[in-house]
Amino acid sequence: MTTYWLAQGVGVIAFLIGITTFFNRDERRFKLQLALYSAVIGGHFFLMGAAPAGISAGLNAVRTVISLRTRSLWVMTLFIVLTLSLGLVKLNHAVELLPIIGTVASTWALFRSSGLTTRCVMWCSTACWVTHNFWIGSIGGTLIEGSFLIINGINIIRFRRMQKRGIDPFAVEKKMVNE
Template sequence: MTAYWLAQGVGVIAFLIGITTFINRDERRFKMQLALYSATIGGHFFLMGAWPAGMSAGLNALRTLISLRTRNLWVMALFIILTLALGLVKLHHPIELLPVIGTIASTWALFRTTGLTTRCVMWCSTVCWVIHNFWLGSIGGTLIEGSFLIMNGVNIIRFWRMQKRGIDPFRVEKALAEKEG
């Protein structure tokens, strides 16, 4: 098996891990599955030679796990600075800025927002990743991020409709936030 197909295989595994991430309404399960996906797709990007994307995805995994414990502004700022520093070091093409921008947006969302707002910002972040992954030629990465766009978009609409009917789809999440706060 060539290194290229090994990298693509890891991307497909990431696809299988990540496909149901945005269905979760429970914040903890959502973040844990997102972290596992991010670590796996980070390995895929490193194997593809896409260092800025690999660094961003690796930081995404760590950041997502840490955001389970704290929403501290200083921690968020540290991850944004790390994303910029590590993501820009090996930058070779302007398209490689997109994962860095997407990671910064999702970092802000995970530390400063909840519920539907988080999913909306994550959807915008996903647009950056889809464009990058397509440009890179990442089969698994394009499949998963394209799926994230569709699944998260459908769930955003579904959750928004639930809210319009007076149903709070993030009731569990809010109860946990009240305990922490």
């Protein structure tokens, strides 16, 4: 088995892990599943030779778990600086900026926003990643990020409609934060 097919296999495993991530309304489960997905897809990117994306995905995994414990501005800034400094050093092509931009945006979202705002920023981050993944030829990465784009987009619309009807789709999340 060549490294290419091993990398593609890891990407498909990441796809299987990540496919239901954005269905979660519970912030903790959402973040834990997103962290697991990020760790696996990071391995995929390193195997594909896409170091900036691998670094960004690895930082995403750690950052997402840490964001469960703190929403500290200092910690958020640390992850943004790490993403920029480590990712930009390995940059070979302009398209490789997209996962770095996506990671910075999602870092801000996980530390400074909640609910629907988080999902909207994550949707924009996903658009950066899907473009990058298609460009590098990542089958699993393109499938999962394309799926994230669709699933999260549908859920954003669904959650917004719930809010317009006076239903708080994130009541579970808010209840857990207040306890």
